[in-house]
Amino acid sequence: MQTRSPEGPDPAGPGGAESHTELRRWLEAVQALSTAVSAGHSLREVLDLVADTARALLGFDFCGVLIPDGSGRNLVIKGWSGLSAEYVARVNSDRPVRLHGDGVHHAPSSQAYQSGLPVAVRDIAREPQFTPWGGVAREQGYRSMLSVPLVAGGDVVGTLNSYHSAVHDFTDREVERLTLLANHAAIALTSARMVEELQQLNVSLRRQRDLLTKSERIHQRLLAVALRAGGLDGIVQALAELVSRPVLVEDARGAVLARTGSPSELPGSDVRAALPLEEDPSAPRAPGTGIVRAEGGYIAATVRLAGEVVARVWLPRGAAFSSLDERALEHASIVISLELFRLRTGTEAEHRLRGELLADILNGAAVASRPVTERARRLGHELSHPHVAVVGQLDVATESRRSYAYQRALSLVSELAAGYTPRPLVAMHQGAVVALWPLDSVHTRASAGPAGDTERMEVVASSIRRAMASVPDAEGATVALSGADRRTFLQAYRTARGALNVALRTGRSDTVVTLDDLGVAGLLLQLGDARQLVAFADRTLAAVRQHDLLRGTHLLRTLHVFLDSELNRTKAAQRLSVHPNTVSQRLRRIEMVAGLDLSAPATLVEVSAALTLLDVAEGSHPAG
Incomplete structure (x- = not known):
C-alpha cells in the first residue's frame, strides 16, 4: 500500500502536451458537475456523476465515492459507477470502512481520508491489510485500486476510489489527474450538501400548511436571488423586504459585508461586539431556532459554514416579529451560507493560481517571458x-x-x-x-x-x-x-x-x-552563494557535523545552545531538557571530535562565527 503526495495536478500534462480534444473533455466534465449542483440534483445523483466522470475520463474499470456515515465512524459508498449494487450493499452493511481501523486492518480509503494524501494498492491480493475486503473484491472483479481524498475548504469530506480489474502500477500522472478531478468533486459534493439542506428546509416549510403561502414566497424569493447570482446585497435586500425592516450582515471579525435600510435603525459595532460569536445556550432565543434576541432590541442569527460561524445577520426586533419572519431569517441564513461558500471557493481558486505563479517564479521561470507576464497580469x-x-x-x-x-x-x-x-x-x-x-x-x-x-x-x-x-x-x-x-x-x-x-x-x-x-547574520544573508558560508564554517565544525549525521547525535545543537546560554551548562541543560552532566559529556566529545579547546576564548569566537554562518546558510535554503 503506497501513499502518494502529488504536486500541482495538471490536466494538460507536462508541458501542456494534452490535446485540445482531451482538455475539452475535462472542461465539459467539470462543467457538468457544476451544472448538476446548480440544477438541484440530489446528493446521490451528484456522487454518481462524479464516479461516472472519473471512470470515463481516466479509463478505470470501476469507481466509487465514499463519505462518512451518520455516526462519523465509517466510510460508506454513496455514489458509484461500474460497481454492482450487491457489492455496494455488502460493503456498506457487512464491511464498512472504519475511519480508525480495527487495530490490524487499515483500508486504503481510511488512510487517504485520515492523511489527506492519495493511497495506491498495486495488488490487493498481496496486501494483508486488505484481507477483510478480499472476498467482495474478487466477486466484483478488481485487483488494484487508487483512493484520493476529497478536500474542500481545507477539510477532507470523503474519498474518490478507482479500481482496475488487473494488477496495476499507478503512475504519478494518474494520481495527479484523479486528484485534480477530486478537487472539483469535493466542491460539488459540499455544494450539493448545502443545496440539499436548502431543499430539506423547503420540505419542512411545505409541511406547515398554515404557513404555506408565505413560506413559498420566502423560498422562491431568496432562492431566486441566489440562483441568479444576486450576491449578498441582493439577498439582504430580499430579506429586508420579506421582514419589512433593515438588515445588516457582518463577518466573523465584525466587518460589515452588506447592509440595507437606515444605519440608525441597525446595531452599532459596540452592540454587535458585545454578543459572543458562538451562541450562548442560556441566551434568549426563538424556540427551536438559532435566532438570538440580543440586547438593545435587536435580533441576530448565525451563519455557519462547515460547522464554523462565518457571519451573523442583524435586524431590529420591532413589535411584531412573527414566526414567519423567523422562518425568513433562518432561510436567509442558509442562502447567505451558500453565497459565502461560493465566494470562498472563488477565493481559494485565486489563492491556488497565485500560489502556482509564485512557485513558478521562485523555481526559476523566466519572469520576463510572455506566458509568465500574461499570467501575472490576468491576476x-x-x-x-x-x-x-x-x-x-x-x-x-x-x-x-x-x-x-x-x-x-x-x-x-x-x-x-x-x-x-x-x-x-x-x-x-x-x-x-x-x-x-x-x-x-x-x-x-x-x-x-x-x-x-x-x-x-x-x-x-x-x-x-x-x-x-x-x-x-x-x-x-x-x-x-x-x-x-x-x-x-x-x-x-x-x-x-x-x-x-x-x-x-x-x-x-x-x-x-x-x-x-x-x-552580521543579516549582512551574510545578502551573499549570493550560501555554499561559501558552509565551506568556511566546515573548517571548524565539519567533523562535528559529520558525527551528528552518521551517528544521530546532537552535538552541534548542544554547542549552539551552550553558547546562547552564556557558557552556563546548567542553563543549557534546562533548555535541552537533559542533565548538566550530559551537556558536559557532549562538550568533551565535541572537543575530541573536532580537536578544539572550548576553554580558549579564541576558539569560542571561531566556533560562534562558524555556527552563525551555518544558521545563515541553512536559512537561505529552506527545505521544500
Missing part, C-alpha cells in the same frame, strides 16, 4: 517592477487548526495587498505566507508620503504581521523582510526566508525582522 500583478520579499510564519498552538489558521492569514494578507497598486503577489509557499511586494506600490486610499523604500516596507511588514497575528488560532506571527535593494525575486525570497529562519533559531519571534536586526 492583477506587474512583474516588471522591482519587488521586496516578505515572509511570515504563524505560531499556532493547536496543530489541527494550523491549516485553517494559515488559510485565514493568507486571506487577510491578500485583502491587505488588494488595497495597493501595483498589486503585490501574495501566496502560500513552503509552509509560510509569502508576499512579493513592488517597491513603488502605493496604497489606493493614502498617499505614499515622503518615507524612503526601507521605511515604507517596514510599515507594510508591520501591517502584514498584525493581520496574521489577528487570526483567532494564532498565538503570534513573525515576519521577515528582505532588503530594499534591487534583487531578483528568488534572491529576495531567499534573503527574507533566511532572515526568518535565523530569527526563529535565535529565539526572536512575534515581531518584524529586518536584515539590520540580525547584525
Whole structure:
C-alpha cells in the first residue's frame, strides 16, 4: 500500500502536451458537475456523476465515492459507477470502512481520508491489510485500486476510489489527474450538501400548511436571488423586504459585508461586539431556532459554514416579529451560507493560481517571458517592477487548526495587498505566507508620503504581521523582510526566508525582522552563494557535523545552545531538557571530535562565527 503526495495536478500534462480534444473533455466534465449542483440534483445523483466522470475520463474499470456515515465512524459508498449494487450493499452493511481501523486492518480509503494524501494498492491480493475486503473484491472483479481524498475548504469530506480489474502500477500522472478531478468533486459534493439542506428546509416549510403561502414566497424569493447570482446585497435586500425592516450582515471579525435600510435603525459595532460569536445556550432565543434576541432590541442569527460561524445577520426586533419572519431569517441564513461558500471557493481558486505563479517564479521561470507576464497580469500583478520579499510564519498552538489558521492569514494578507497598486503577489509557499511586494506600490486610499523604500516596507511588514497575528488560532506571527535593494525575486525570497529562519533559531519571534536586526547574520544573508558560508564554517565544525549525521547525535545543537546560554551548562541543560552532566559529556566529545579547546576564548569566537554562518546558510535554503 503506497501513499502518494502529488504536486500541482495538471490536466494538460507536462508541458501542456494534452490535446485540445482531451482538455475539452475535462472542461465539459467539470462543467457538468457544476451544472448538476446548480440544477438541484440530489446528493446521490451528484456522487454518481462524479464516479461516472472519473471512470470515463481516466479509463478505470470501476469507481466509487465514499463519505462518512451518520455516526462519523465509517466510510460508506454513496455514489458509484461500474460497481454492482450487491457489492455496494455488502460493503456498506457487512464491511464498512472504519475511519480508525480495527487495530490490524487499515483500508486504503481510511488512510487517504485520515492523511489527506492519495493511497495506491498495486495488488490487493498481496496486501494483508486488505484481507477483510478480499472476498467482495474478487466477486466484483478488481485487483488494484487508487483512493484520493476529497478536500474542500481545507477539510477532507470523503474519498474518490478507482479500481482496475488487473494488477496495476499507478503512475504519478494518474494520481495527479484523479486528484485534480477530486478537487472539483469535493466542491460539488459540499455544494450539493448545502443545496440539499436548502431543499430539506423547503420540505419542512411545505409541511406547515398554515404557513404555506408565505413560506413559498420566502423560498422562491431568496432562492431566486441566489440562483441568479444576486450576491449578498441582493439577498439582504430580499430579506429586508420579506421582514419589512433593515438588515445588516457582518463577518466573523465584525466587518460589515452588506447592509440595507437606515444605519440608525441597525446595531452599532459596540452592540454587535458585545454578543459572543458562538451562541450562548442560556441566551434568549426563538424556540427551536438559532435566532438570538440580543440586547438593545435587536435580533441576530448565525451563519455557519462547515460547522464554523462565518457571519451573523442583524435586524431590529420591532413589535411584531412573527414566526414567519423567523422562518425568513433562518432561510436567509442558509442562502447567505451558500453565497459565502461560493465566494470562498472563488477565493481559494485565486489563492491556488497565485500560489502556482509564485512557485513558478521562485523555481526559476523566466519572469520576463510572455506566458509568465500574461499570467501575472490576468491576476492583477506587474512583474516588471522591482519587488521586496516578505515572509511570515504563524505560531499556532493547536496543530489541527494550523491549516485553517494559515488559510485565514493568507486571506487577510491578500485583502491587505488588494488595497495597493501595483498589486503585490501574495501566496502560500513552503509552509509560510509569502508576499512579493513592488517597491513603488502605493496604497489606493493614502498617499505614499515622503518615507524612503526601507521605511515604507517596514510599515507594510508591520501591517502584514498584525493581520496574521489577528487570526483567532494564532498565538503570534513573525515576519521577515528582505532588503530594499534591487534583487531578483528568488534572491529576495531567499534573503527574507533566511532572515526568518535565523530569527526563529535565535529565539526572536512575534515581531518584524529586518536584515539590520540580525547584525552580521543579516549582512551574510545578502551573499549570493550560501555554499561559501558552509565551506568556511566546515573548517571548524565539519567533523562535528559529520558525527551528528552518521551517528544521530546532537552535538552541534548542544554547542549552539551552550553558547546562547552564556557558557552556563546548567542553563543549557534546562533548555535541552537533559542533565548538566550530559551537556558536559557532549562538550568533551565535541572537543575530541573536532580537536578544539572550548576553554580558549579564541576558539569560542571561531566556533560562534562558524555556527552563525551555518544558521545563515541553512536559512537561505529552506527545505521544500
